[in-house]
Amino acid sequence: MSRFDTHTTEDEYCKKWEHSFEADPIVSEKFYLTVAYPYPSGAMHVGHGRTYIVPDVIARFWRMKGRQVLYPMAFHVTGTPVIGISRRISQGDEKTIRLYRDLYKVPEETLNRFVEPREIVRYFSQEYERVMRHCGLSIDWRRRFTTVDPQYSKFIEWQYIHLHEGNHVIRGAHPVKYCPQCDNPVGDHDLLEGDKADIIKFVLVMFSWGDYKLPCATLRPETTYGVTNLWVNPDITYVKVTVDGQKWILSREAADKIGLQDHDVVVEGDMSGEELIGVTVSHPFSGDVPVLPATFVDPDMATGIVMSVPAHAPFDYIALRDLQAQGLHAGIVPVPLITVEGYGEMPAKDAVERAGVQNQNDPAMDVLTQEVYNAEFSRGRMLPKYGGKPVREARDEVSAIMVERYGSAVMYDFDSRSVVCRCGSRVFVRILHDQWFLQYSDPEWKAQIHKQLDGITLVPPEVRAEFDRTIDWLKDWACTRRIGLGTKLPWDKEWLVEPLSDSTIYMAYYTIAHKLKQIDPARLTPDVFDYIFRGTGTPSSLPQEQLDDLRNEFLYWYPYDYRFSAKDLISNHLTFQLFHHAALFPENLQPEGMVIFGMGLLDGAKMSSSKGNVFLLEDALDEFGADTVRMFLVGSAEPWQDFDWRKEFVISTRKQIDRFYTTVSEGRVTEGTYPIDRWLISRLQKRIAATNEALASFQTRQALQEAYFGIEADLKWYRRRLPAEIRGSAALREISSTWIRLLAPFIPFTSETLWAEIGGSGDVAFAAFPEPDAQSIDEETELAEELLSRTVEDIESIMKLIQIEPTGITLFIAPSWKWDIFTTIAHSEDKKQVIRDIMKDEAMKTRGKAATDAAKQTTTLIHRFPPQLVSQLAGSMRDEMAVFQEAKEFLEREFAVPVTIVPAGESNHPKAAAALPFKPAIVIE
RNA sequence: GCGAGGGUUGCUGAGCCUGGCCAAAGGCGCCGGACUUAAGAUCCGGUCCCGCAGGGGUCCGUGGGUUCGAAUCCCACCCCUCGCACCA
Secondary structure (H helix, E strand, O other): OOOOOHHHHHHHHHHHOOOOOOOOOOOOOEEEEEEOOOOOOOOOEHHHHHHHHHHHHHHHHHHHOOOEEEOOOOEOOOEOHHHHHHHHHHOOOHHHHHHHHHHOOOOHHHHHHOOOHHHHHHHHHHHHHHHHHHOOOOOOHHHOOEOOOHHHHHHHHHHHHHHHHOOOEEEEEEEEEEEOOOOEEOOHHHEEEOOOOOEEEEEEEEEEEOOEEEEEEEOOHHHHHHOOEEEEOOOOEEEEEEEOOEEEEEEHHHHHHHHOOOOOEEEEEEEEHHHHOOOEEEEOOOEEEEEEEOOOOOOOOOOOEEEEOOOOOHHHHHHHHHHHHOOOOOOOOOOOOEEOOOOOOOHHHHHHHHHOOOOOOOOHHHHHHHHHHHHHHHHOEEOHHHOOOEHHHHHHHHHHHHHHHOOOEEEEEEOOOOOEEOOOOEOEEEEEEEEEEEOOOOHHHHHHHHHHHHOOEEEOHHHHHHHHHHHHHOOOEEOEEOOOEOOEEOOEEEEEEOHHHOOOOHHHHHHHHHHHOOOOHHHOOHHHHHHHHHOOOOOOOOOHHHHHHHHHHHHHHOOOOEEEEEHHHOOOHHHHHHHHHHHHOOHHHOOOEEEEEOOEEEOOEEOEOOOOEOOEHHHHHHHHOHHHHHHHHHHOOOOOOOEEEOHHHHHHHHHHHHHHHHHHHHHOOOOOOOOHHHHHHHHHHHHHHHHHHHHHOOOHHHHHHHHHHHHHHHHHHHHHHOOOOOOOOHHHHHHHHHHHHHHOOOOHHHHHHHHHHOOOOOOHHHOOOOOOOHHHOOHHHHHHHHHHHHHHHHHHHHHHHHOOOOOOEEEEEOOHHHHHHHHHHHHOOOOOHHHHHHHHOHHHHHHOHHHHHHHHHHHHHHHHOOHHHHHHHHHOOOOHHHHHHHOHHHHHHHHOOOEEEEEHHHOOOHHHHHOEOOEOEEEEO
């Protein structure tokens, strides 16, 4: 057979389609869909391919349905990733160079230019467009932009001016992970180690020792009442420092850390831990307590001085026990202050004894600490003399009092050691000042978004809970950065708008992007955007005519119909954009719907560029052809499900396209009409309806099941039912036109080629998508074929069992009184009572046992049939004799023996009595 | 830990909301056959177990429950995936 090779036609159509999908406002109804734009820092893999191909299938579908469809694309280049990549390349980092040179196949001379970060995004955005065109994406490329274009920056300025005015942007301090060498905050992806580390907030409980304060960092300030001593490590060096004018003693490491956290720190001198041992310190809550030695004290954990609460902290308990075992400090008695169910007076003691821990170096200590901590926090109560409140309440109260009245400060540190920047330097917690925040914590704003979400279509609907939860969970978002690419904050030029915060309403920008390109950015003043997006004011920097044109185009496309994105963006981008839309646009221009994608797997493992576990989209296109890649990516799973790129499935997809091509090509020359045509055409209408329905609800896989596999299965039965030696028919030819158009959104290259071959007019991309024709639906014929195919199946299964060489087949057709029974049972509500009712009938009574048997068998039969079939059958009695008479020749050909059709009532054959409605008795001899 | 989603027959993946159409679709793989000098491709048939008559048995993460009847509803448990923030 002829294999259809899409490669040869792909270039031709890509060229032809260069401007085909540029969409301008016209009178027709619009359909505007957008996808999260890519950050072009590397080559596309097949996962990216699906992200853009699924919307393309939807875009092509609605275009064929007569909508004016806008599918735009742009590039997000804001932020720091390319800066890091560029630096690593210029430093000659082998791993990065190998990734770009070998995996992404960047030419050597281009790679050399990557020392300039913008070159990276410039190169890859060109590549993205080239490969996207190769995929046949029906994008309006005139509107392409990047987020550092000067016009776009003007747009972001407008956005932030309004957010600021609307009190959605506020200023505050914020603890961040910070690299002193890079002099910049670092995100988790910038870390070599410790990307799971959390920032923990400690309260420093200030114990006095003469002029000095000894700050003890704690998560449990409420236990200060129970402090019996402090722990200091005798083997380490502490420092005396002045902190904001106050004299402190703490570990050297801690002094460095505190210096980054809003405190003025001057080191005065060293002091060994040894020197502190034995001194007496005091705090209003605990009174005078001694400082004792403990080697478990880590100078790099918070302040390096620990307050000891042996009744409630297993570490403290066991350290004290160890000392007392040596006969030291026998006078110290743990002070209980919290009661918790399941433990005695001293939970720490109970826990240690129950676990049989020997000494403070036992690894089980961490677990015990956590256990006691959790129990006391969730179920514990302070003793009456300490207020009697639940621990979780007391903790916050004591914490506040400590800070207000007892000189406590707050200190941040990580919950785990070794947090290391990619540059190799250690990372610390730093308090950033003057940081700008988007105030997502604002309850009013949240309430507004909850309400708005109710009106938004979500696909699949299960994600709604996650959106609602995200809205509740969002806290203020630091929306500015010191470094990276991006737009300067209009009222504070020291800051750049952070990448996730400058990409929330660009869907509105697309609507006029191509026109803004022609305009001098200096003229894009905030009042111009006010006019375009809000219809207010009288800007002078642009002619009125131009302003109206821009406003009209915006209003034509907006609001967008659907936004597509992967599910990991629910917790940030997709929710952010709702907040921003609500703050900036009127109610009638708010988002209408979102479609959430699943993730991509490669041979069952998660696809990930950083791990090198990717299949490049371009390689896939070269190896299998664009249509195969498209059909596989949208057909192997529904968009919201995870998909798995497996070569063997991709190959079989290519075979399916070949088969489609062959069938349609062969169908071009066939002639003649046959009775079974009616059935095929009728079935086709249902396939058309189902395909329309599936695509309208974004079920690309389901749509392909109907439009491809469904039709293929129908054709199989159809060919079987054609007269012997007949290979095709006029109906087959007619179906081709419909079938090509049904598949055009999925496999545009093949469809376009076939469309031209069968003489279709214009591009199939703009041809009418098939609509079901109710006139062509013939339920009678479909039922008759259903009866026939069920009977054929029965005959086949019997033949397989009996293993004899048959000489003839006899079919006994159920008599009309059995149909009466069938109808009665089908209509009855109470399946138990119905038999009695049937037997009341005089005519039935005379049939006696035959009638009750038939009723029982019919009941079973009805349970086995699909309910829809039952109601159809009950609606009108079939002329089964006629169906089988017509199909006699077919049956004889199928089974190669003579077939006799007999009304069951006219035969004495014992089997004849077994005939049931829609299930003739079969005798094979 | 918190939040969301999920566990189906060799694989993949429908079905579950709206309980009887379910031994459970489609695809892949595998087996057999046709075609062919042959391979590939293509086409046809089979693919839980038993049965020489269209039937029966067991099955949908585990254990209970509701019901005449459960893959589908309820409860508990086990396991998996994703998100948890200044990052695209």
